[in-house]
Amino acid sequence: MSAPRASDRTGVPRRAVLGGLGAAAAALLTACTRAGAPEPTSPVPTPTPTPTPGEAPARLAADLVGDGTTDNGPALQRHLDAGGHVVLPGPGDYLVDTPVFLDGGDPHARVVLDLAGGTLVAGDHLPTSEVFRPDPTTRWLLWPNTLRSAWDAGAGTVDVAVGTRATGDAVGALQTLAVRDGTFDGRGTAAGLVLAHRTGTELTNITMVGARALVTWHDYSDGTRLTGCHARHGEGERRDGALLEQVAPGDGLVISGCKADAGLFTARLRRCRGAVVDANVTGRLELDRCSGVLVQGGHQECSIGDHTAVVVRRSQVTFRQTAFYCARDGSTPAILVDDDPAEPDASQVRLDACIEVHLHDARDADAAHGPLLHVASAHDLTEVRAEDVRAVSVDTADPGTWVGTAGPRLTGAGPVGEAVQGVALVARGFTVSRRTGTWGAEATSATAVAAPGAPPAPTLAKPAPADGRDGRGSLRARREHTYWAAVRDADGRVSPAARTTVRTTATGAVRLTVTLPAAPAALLLWRGEGDRPGRHTDLPCAVRQVRLLDAGEHVEGVGWSDGVGPVDPTTPPTG
Numbered sequence: 001m002s003a004p005r006a007s008d009r010t011g012v013p014r015r016a017v018l019g020g021l022g023a024a025a026a027a028l029l030t031a032c033t034r035a036g037a038p039e040p041t042s043p044v045p046t047p048t049p050t051p052t053p054g055e056a057p058a059r060l061a062a063d064l065v066g067d068g069t070t071d072n073g074p075a076l077q078r079h080l081d082a083g084g085h086v087v088l089p090g091p092g093d094y095l096v097d098t099p100v101f102l103d104g105g106d107p108h109a110r111v112v113l114d115l116a117g118g119t120l121v122a123g124d125h126l127p128t129s130e131v132f133r134p135d136p137t138t139r140w141l142l143w144p145n146t147l148r149s150a151w152d153a154g155a156g157t158v159d160v161a162v163g164t165r166a167t168g169d170a171v172g173a174l175q176t177l178a179v180r181d182g183t184f185d186g187r188g189t190a191a192g193l194v195l196a197h198r199t200g201t202e203l204t205n206i207t208m209v210g211a212r213a214l215v216t217w218h219d220y221s222d223g224t225r226l227t228g229c230h231a232r233h234g235e236g237e238r239r240d241g242a243l244l245e246q247v248a249p250g251d252g253l254v255i256s257g258c259k260a261d262a263g264l265f266t267a268r269l270r271r272c273r274g275a276v277v278d279a280n281v282t283g284r285l286e287l288d289r290c291s292g293v294l295v296q297g298g299h300q301e302c303s304i305g306d307h308t309a310v311v312v313r314r315s316q317v318t319f320r321q322t323a324f325y326c327a328r329d330g331s332t333p334a335i336l337v338d339d340d341p342a343e344p345d346a347s348q349v350r351l352d353a354c355i356e357v358h359l360h361d362a363r364d365a366d367a368a369h370g371p372l373l374h375v376a377s378a379h380d381l382t383e384v385r386a387e388d389v390r391a392v393s394v395d396t397a398d399p400g401t402w403v404g405t406a407g408p409r410l411t412g413a414g415p416v417g418e419a420v421q422g423v424a425l426v427a428r429g430f431t432v433s434r435r436t437g438t439w440g441a442e443a444t445s446a447t448a449v450a451a452p453g454a455p456p457a458p459t460l461a462k463p464a465p466a467d468g469r470d471g472r473g474s475l476r477a478r479r480e481h482t483y484w485a486a487v488r489d490a491d492g493r494v495s496p497a498a499r500t501t502v503r504t505t506a507t508g509a510v511r512l513t514v515t516l517p518a519a520p521a522a523l524l525l526w527r528g529e530g531d532r533p534g535r536h537t538d539l540p541c542a543v544r545q546v547r548l549l550d551a552g553e554h555v556e557g558v559g560w561s562d563g564v565g566p567v568d569p570t571t572p573p574t575g
Contacts (some may be wrong), residue, residue, distance in 0.1 A: 058085040058114065064116055066092015073098025073123075085112040088182070088481065096141050097123025101148040103166035104423075107173040113142075115182020115206075122191035122211065127151055129195060131160045131218040133247055134268075138212045139183075139246065140195040142175040160197055160218045175223045180204045186241075188234055200224045200252075203243075213245040216496070221250040231283060233262035239263045243283070246270045259283055262305035269293070284308070287315040287536030289345065298322035302370070303359050304336045310335045314343060314379075318350040328556060330368025333411070339379040346379035356391040356408040358557050360549055363396075365471025365509055369557025375412035375420075375432075375532025383433040383442065384410070384420075390542045393549060393556065397469035403547045406523060406539035415439040428520060428542065444480040453493075458523070459515040460485045460498035466509035466549065470516050473509030473551030484526040484533055484569035485514050486526025497569035512548040512555075519544045525555065526569050536565035 061079045064072045066089065073096045079086045080102060088094060102111055143151075143158060151157075151162035162169045176199040184193045188210040194201050200223030201215050207230045208214050214229060224244070231243050238407035242265035243258055253275035260266050267283075269275060270459025272290040280298040284307060287293060295317060300309035306327040310319075312335065324334035334356070339346050356372040372391075373384065391407025409422040410432070419432055419439040429445030436442075463483060466473070475481070481504060486497040495517070502510055514523060523541050526533035527550065537560050539548075548556050 006392075008021045008370055016162045017327055039494075048482075058087045058112075060087050060089065060373050062089055063187060064082065064088055064094055066090075068093035068095055068121060069243050071095055071097040071123065073100055076100050080111050080113070080337075083111055085114065086251075087114040088116045088118040091117045091119075093119050093121050093185070095121045095123055097125045099127050099140065099148075099151055100142050101146060101151070101166075102142070102176050103147045105166045105168070107167045107171055109173075110175060110178065112178045112180065117182055117380065119183040119185050120193070122189065122193075124189075125156070125239045126191065127153075127156050127158045128384075129158045129160050131247065132192070132195065132216055134245060135190055135212060136236040138190040138192050140192045142177065142179075142194045143197070144194065144198040144201065145173050145199040146195075158195075160195065162219070165197055165219070167198070172219065172221065173200075175200040175202060178204070179206060181206075183207045183209060184211060184214060185209045185234065188368060192216065192245075196221055196224075200250075203227070203229055205229070207232060208241065208243060211241055213241065214243045216245045217250060218248050222249065222252045224252075225254045225256075226258055227254075227256045231258075231264040231266070231425050233261050233264070241265065242268050244268070246272055249273060253435045254278070255280065262301075263307055271575075285310045286313075287311070287317055290315040290317065293317040294320065295322060296320040300334060301325045302327045304334050306370075308332055308334065308336045311339050312337045312346055312347050312349055314339055314345045316348045318352060319354050320352040321354065323355045324372055325359050326369035326372070328359075328361075328367040328369060328557075330370060330557075330559070331371040333372065334370065335373040337373065337375045337384065338377050338380065339382045340377065341379045343379065346381035346383070349373070349385070351384075351386040351389050353388045354386075355402075356389070356393065357402070358393045358405055358407070358549075359399075360393065360395045360471035360551075362469055364467075364575040365549060366473045366551035366553050367557065368554055368559055371411045372407070373410045377413065377436075378416050378439075382416075383431060383435075384405045384430045385429075386410075387429040387444065391556075393547055394469060395469060404543045405546045405548060406541050406558070408542065409540060409558075422522075423540070451457050455487050455489045455493060455495040455508035455521075456517045457496040457498045458485050458487050458517060460500050461513040461515070463500055463510050463512045464501040465502065465505040466507045466511050466551075468507045471509055471549055471551060472507050475504045475508045475510065475550070476551045477504055477506045477508065479504050480529065482528050482530065482533070483512060484528075485512075486524040486567065487516050487518075488522040488524055488538075489518070490521075492568055497524075497526075499569075508552060510550045512550060513545065513547065515545045516541055516559040517544075524567060526564070526570070527560065531570070533561055533564050533569060535560040537561060538565075 068399040145166045150159040192213040194215040194492035196217040198219035244267040256278040259281040263354045265284045268286040270288045274292040279293045282301045303325045306329045392402040393405035423441045484497040487495040523539045526536045528534040
């Protein structure tokens with residue numbers, strides 16, 4: 001017979017026994033390490049947040065008032081002057097209409113401001129600074145490492161300069177301020193939370209509502225970190241807000257797990273020297289003269305508001321395992337490269353295992369999709385490199401199922417556009433550059449090997465009318481449509497065409513599945529009624545099997561062209 005369980009022997013559940021032992025051990029440790037332990041009849045002290053190792057114990061700022069009208073600036077200044085870990089009383093609207101300075105002068109000191117679920121509300125009388133050149137009218141609440149004597153209350157400005165740096169003209173501070181767990185409300189105005197002065201800032205779980213920015217800095221600043229922050233629309237519907245707006249050089253920037261509502265920015269970076277943007281959701285990015293930037297594990301929903309997700313100007317950036325949703329206006333790219341040919345530097349953009357996402361709206365799927373990347377203007381040294389970049393199709397009715405489809409699409413202006421037209425035929429890894437003197441695409445992985453003779457025909461599975469969950473289109477119901485599919489290989493040879501038919505329903509869209517003999521390759525597709533094609537298109541394919549949605553005017557977001565095109569699928573290919 002097996003031994004009885006502890007609960008059977010004692011009548012007390014094992015979890016309770018273990019919990020009691022843990023509580024007793026904790027009490028014994030407290031009694032041994034802290035003098036003057038309270039008697040059992042003493043009142044239980046109010047718990048305070050546990051500080052991060054190395055931080056001073058938290059101190060409650062009980063005199064702050066969260067009524068939305070009392071100016072908490074002077075009281076907050078006194079608490080931050082005392083240093084350590086300052087905690088707000090809890091949820092509430094804490095108006096700050098007087099600027100708060102961290103000017104202790106110790107480059108190793110660090111103040112933690114725990115909002116404890118409260119909201120800092122930017123007042124109308126906070127000062128501005130001309131160092132924030134994108135918008136000098138922006139008012140700022142917290143001023144780390146700037147002397148309070150730099151504030152001119154009459155003019156409503158702060159002179160942020162070497163002479164007003166709290167740590168002196170020879171040194172900065174690695175990280176003076178950390179703000180956690182709350183909200184900053186700009187009330188739909190030009191307001192910012194932190195303007196740092198040659199010092200880093202740590203912001204954790206801060207929501208920005210209706211404001212210009214959470215943080216910026218003047219002079220060289222290192223070690224700025226944003227984790228779990230969120231930029232939201234608020235009163236006034238500001239569309240230019242950014243969690244981080246960089247106006248001076250800085251190193252070691254980390255942005256992790258942040259999000260911005262449609263149209264708002266996670267970050268605008270200028271002259272950034274080393275940054276990691278990790279698991280960014282939707283928020284837009286601008287990179288201007290940056291280097292050593294890594295964007296990875298992101299989810300960029302360009303289809304919300306049809307915005308470009310990333311603008312790259314004269315910057316070196318790698319995008320790794322990031323999903324870019326195509327905009328639904330036909331021309332807006334997910335990534336825009338815009339170099340000035342007259343400037344001395346240029347962009348090097350690398351895409352590593354990224355995904356171009358075609359999101360089909362169940363209500364109206366007949367929309368043009370923008371490309372994954374577009375080079376609007378190029379320098380002689382501009383370069384775009386891609387490795388194992390693919391496209392997937394997904395429906396709003398089933399957003400968790402991503403299926404391989406035609407793509408990705410890269411476009412460009414002028415000679416760059418000509419160079420990327422056939423880039424799908426080169427290899428799974430390729431570079432678009434002017435390295436050889438003219439714009440062209442070169443393989444950086446094993447090239448697509450053409451078989452002897454013309455490639456075999458693709459396999460065109462029996463198509464089916466979309467069921468409505470896939471997306472509704474504009475094809476007329478109860479019509480018999482014929483589809484032809486062929487493949488063009490890396491040498492320009494065209495396969496025989498496969499053919500199939502389908503009868504449309506009231507959903508007005510058709511699902512097609514095509515298996516290519518090899519990839520990458522170009523898929524040639526035709527549609528018609530009867531035995532003659534009336535429309536055609538050409539789709540790049542990075543994978544062998546692709547699922548396509550024909551919604552009437554567009555197939556996978558690419559428009560149909562009238563006529564048969566340069567190749568007639570009803571005529572057997574020659575050679």
